[in-house]
Amino acid sequence: MKIKQILLANRPQGLPDANNFKTVETALPELMPGEVMVKPLYFSVDPYMRGRMNDAKSYIPPFQVGEPIESSGVAEVAESRDDRYQAGDKVMSSGPRPFLPWATAAIFTGDHLRKIDGSIPLTYYLGLLGVPGLTAYFGMADIGKPKAGETVVVSGAAGAVGIVVGQIAKIMGCRAVGIAGGSEKIKMLTDTFGFDAAIDYKGHSNIGAAIAAACPNGVDIYFDNVGGEISDAVIKHLNFFARVPLCGQIALYNTTEVPVGPRIQPLMVTRSVLMQGFIIGNYANRFGEGIKQLSEWVKAGKIKYTETVEEGFDHLPEALLGLFSGRNSGKMVVKV
Amino acid sequence: MKIKQILLANRPQGLPDANNFKTVETALPELMPGEVMVKPLYFSVDPYMRGRMNDAKSYIPPFQVGEPIESSGVAEVAESRDDRYQAGDKVMSSGPRPFLPWATAAIFTGDHLRKIDGSIPLTYYLGLLGVPGLTAYFGMADIGKPKAGETVVVSGAAGAVGIVVGQIAKIMGCRAVGIAGGSEKIKMLTDTFGFDAAIDYKGHSNIGAAIAAACPNGVDIYFDNVGGEISDAVIKHLNFFARVPLCGQIALYNTTEVPVGPRIQPLMVTRSVLMQGFIIGNYANRFGEGIKQLSEWVKAGKIKYTETVEEGFDHLPEALLGLFSGRNSGKMVVKV
Structure with missing residues (x-):
């Protein structure tokens, strides 16, 4: 299947711009047993991602030049060869690097995904409860x-x-x-x-x-x-x-x-x-405590939330760059 | 009784020098009931005292121009009109400002003194256990x-x-x-x-x-x-x-x-x-814990201590200034 990916074209010096990104077409292989193909619904863009554009030791490995950018995201299962997942399930990545590649579709092993409850706004998983x-x-x-x-x-x-x-x-x-x-x-x-x-x-x-x-x-x-x-x-x-x-x-x-x-x-x-x-x-081993408390406050009407939603896969780089000029109010997400 | 005092003559700009201090002669009044006259044996000089020479809000009030400098010290009771103290007792100040004035003798109310055990080296109260x-x-x-x-x-x-x-x-x-x-x-x-x-x-x-x-x-x-x-x-x-x-x-x-x-x-x-x-x-309410642990380590031979002892009341300013040129090894004390 043909897909689009957004790669890191080269590393920025100072403020990044559109030239640091490159969109390419490529193809996904056939699904193997145990694998799941997902299509992203929402991507998160976050200030910390600027650090990953440098080739510097930090708490997450840097992006690699010529490889897709990745960020937190919510996806939908498109095709599954893992019995735990069915087409239409809403999922997030739960692997050691809990990100989705910036691609119109991607393949994961089932062990590196987790289902999320689709009855609450999906973008909350990237913001208030993320x-x-x-x-x-x-x-x-x-x-x-x-x-x-x-x-x-x-x-x-x-x-x-x-x-x-x-x-x-x-x-x-x-x-x-x-x-x-x-x-x-x-x-x-x-x-x-x-x-x-x-x-x-x-x-x-x-x-x-x-x-x-x-x-x-x-x-x-x-x-x-x-x-x-x-x-x-x-x-x-x-x-x-x-x-x-x-x-x-x-x-x-x-x-x-x-x-x-x-x-x-x-x-x-x-x-x-x-x-x-x-x-x-x-705080990874205490996320449950945080999600529980924040959810209670939201249900009690004590916490409100706001998001800036950009539309379109192709606008991902622009949305990321927008963080550095303060374009967002609240969480910045991109609807694919 | 005639005594000598060392006053703050004026506030330093940058590095202090001998001109910021002034030695004067004055007289102590007769002892009133409940009062104790002490003569200092050792004074401590410490880097934090530089801050008190400025007229700035900090955790201890600044020294006042025209008033004696003060620092931690160990003293001996010279004369007492408080039954709890006798001439020869070794004492430290335990008031709200636990310092001795830089003077060859000073008067305290008995409530603002505490006796110390004279069987261990007195300077330890200014250093290792101070x-x-x-x-x-x-x-x-x-x-x-x-x-x-x-x-x-x-x-x-x-x-x-x-x-x-x-x-x-x-x-x-x-x-x-x-x-x-x-x-x-x-x-x-x-x-x-x-x-x-x-x-x-x-x-x-x-x-x-x-x-x-x-x-x-x-x-x-x-x-x-x-x-x-x-x-x-x-x-x-x-x-x-x-x-x-x-x-x-x-x-x-x-x-x-x-x-x-x-x-x-x-x-x-x-x-x-x-x-x-x-x-x-x-940590004032936990000093007991610290003194107990440090004393145990000293007795077990696990902690050694060193001091630089200057001699003479008149050398107090010089000893304090010496801290800023690194003249001391370990605790700097002045033997009066």
């Missing part, structure tokens, strides 16, 4: 440890992780302050997602003053999705015993030089600050 | 959490905290690597204190290469006493799930500009690094 929602949950539950009355600041607040962080802060009785870019996002954070305050970093020449005004009692938890100068400004306002779950550094993903900034250690000593970098894979 | 030893103990026990087979790097390794950190690492079955300045200190770390390797930062043009050579399996715990470029070099070699107890940043204490350096957050995310600033006061 990596971003779980990232927010464990970053807060395990590192942030919010106590009622504290102030929680989250950067990248209008992103897939950020909107969940802010709502967990509210559930825990905290003041939730979001930082995002653009007046529409800011309005969404306070009006739709219940943040107490939101700061438009694009609209402020003095972000430090805006943070001080939004956080009259200082900052107890800074959930950092972005890094760079926004984080420099927040860190100055950390309280004694503040916690900083370090989740992403999107502001720095496209830098080619070693980024330089104010040293944070002196302040961390004098204010006894905890900073913990983490990746969601660290 | 703030530096407890700092090493809680930084390792509560943040570093060493596991057998791991590699522990400590900067400022020949200082009062560092020599204890390295020996705790060895007790826990870890590889202990110290960084210090000067060939004599390096030799002391390996020959006297049992470090597996020691790096002379003054003798290396490429400290990164020296760290790589001393830590073939990377760094699992970095106990940071110094900050600055030495820390930049160590941080590059941190392993996944590394822990960084942030204890001091002596390299930066005398800077007047906001210090700038390579951003550490991107590496902390990709390697899931924990960094925790702390001050020993955070």
Whole structure:
């Protein structure tokens, strides 16, 4: 069967662009016993994928030049030679690398798939109940440890992780302050997602003053999705015993030089600050706990979710690149 | 009674010098009921005292211009109008600010003193069983959490905290690597204190290469006493799930500009690094545990200790300034 694949054409220097991707036609072989052919329904695109475009040692192996890009996705079984799966079943990859290749169809062994419940919105598996929602949950539950009355600041607040962080802060009785870019996002954070305050970093020449005004009692938890100068400004306002779950550094993903900034250690000593970098894979054996808690909050109407859905397999690279210009509100997914 | 006091004459800009101190003669009033007059036997001088010379909010109030400097010390009761104390008793201050003023005698209310056991070396109360030893103990026990087979790097390794950190690492079955300045200190770390390797930062043009050579399996715990470029070099070699107890940043204490350096957050995310600033006061309600464990190790011959003793009340400022040029090996104390 003929299929289309999107490959990594070459490695970007700095900001990636369309030339780093290449679409090719190829053919899938006949199915062998035990194999399943799936067709993707939705792909996730996520900031961490930028790191995989470099040839650098990290927590996931890099993409290979000339091989398909891969990302989290939800697929439908098209044809099965494994008795556990039938055409039409909704599935996700559950292998050691739980991704789908960017291809219009792919073959898996049945052991590397898992069925999902098709009665809830399928995109939730990529967002609220997937990596971003779980990232927010464990970053807060395990590192942030919010106590009622504290102030929680989250950067990248209008992103897939950020909107969940802010709502967990509210559930825990905290003041939730979001930082995002653009007046529409800011309005969404306070009006739709219940943040107490939101700061438009694009609209402020003095972000430090805006943070001080939004956080009259200082900052107890800074959930950092972005890094760079926004984080420099927040860190100055950390309280004694503040916690900083370090989740992403999107502001720095496209830098080619070693980024330089104010040293944070002196302040961390004098204010006894905890900073913990983490990746969601660290919590793999606790995903069940996170999914259960998030599902309960969703059913109780305590957490809302938003997505940006792009349409069309061919738009995958564009959607990924859009993350770096802040085109998305909430989780960015591509409907194939 | 006439006494001498050493006052803060003015606040330093950058590196302090002798002109920031002033010695004056004054008189003590008659003792009132409930009061005790003490004469200091030993004073401690410590790097954190530099911070108190600035007019900045921190975990201890700043020294006041025109008032005596104060530091930890061991004293002898000279005269007492509190039945609990008799002339000759060895005491330390146990008030809300547990310090002795830099004076040849001082008056305390009995409630703000505590007797100490004079049968063990008195200087141990300022070092191994005092703030530096407890700092090493809680930084390792509560943040570093060493596991057998791991590699522990400590900067400022020949200082009062560092020599204890390295020996705790060895007790826990870890590889202990110290960084210090000067060939004599390096030799002391390996020959006297049992470090597996020691790096002379003054003798290396490429400290990164020296760290790589001393830590073939990377760094699992970095106990940071110094900050600055030495820390930049160590941080590059941190392993996944590394822990960084942030204890001091002596390299930066005398800077007047906001210090700038390579951003550490991107590496902390990709390697899931924990960094925790702390001050020993955070563990005040657990001091008993630390003193008990350290005493047991000393009695079992598992921890040795070294001190640099300066002589003479008038040399107190000089001893404090000497910390910033690395004049001490182990704890620096002044015998009055």
